[in-house]
Amino acid sequence: MQYQDLIQAALEAREMAYVPYSHYTVGAALLTAEGETYQGGNIENASYGATNCAERTAIFKAVSEGRRSFLAIAIAGGMEGKEPVDYAYPCGICRQVMQEFAGEDFRIIVARSVSDYKIYRLEELLPHGFGGGSIQ
Ligand code: THU
Numbered sequence: 551m552q553y554q555d556l557i558q559a560a561l562e563a564r565e566m567a568y569v570p571y572s573h574y575t576v577g578a579a580l581l582t583a584e585g586e587t588y589q590g591g592n593i594e595n596a597s598y599g600a601t602n603c604a605e606r607t608a609i610f611k612a613v614s615e616g617r618r619s620f621l622a623i624a625i626a627g628g629m630e631g632k633e634p635v636d637y638a639y640p641c642g643i644c645r646q647v648m649q650e651f652a653g654e655d656f657r658i659i660v661a662r663s664v665s666d667y668k669i670y671r672l673e674e675l676l677p678h679g680f681g682g683g684s685i686q
Pocket of ligand 1: 571574576591592593594601602603604605639640641644654
């Protein structure tokens, strides 16, 4: 799968976000080692802290279906009904959840459109991350 296809899936996932409070929709599309794509949107809650980010929605969907090996995640966010203005970087909690499952090859793509995006390794966004190896 091309990164452009994954970004397109993230842009489409924004439409499934539930955002009655912030009106900021985020879409994520996670590419598994098996070549499948899991989409997720942010799911807000009246108790704000119970909100789930788009990235974790996608990752938890995949893990709950037995997938644990991931190649990339594309992320796109912006105000509801509008095209993304800025790159939507993953929050700290989502970076930590990525740390749990990301291998060396994992890439994080933040996109404003299918032709305007940046690619990162998790190490760049979460240096000196705490992972399973830290507690062995
Ligand atoms: N949000 C995400 O979905 N992913 C992130 O990495 C950062 C924030 C969502 C949570 C909330 O619904 C909205 O963006 C505003 O914070």
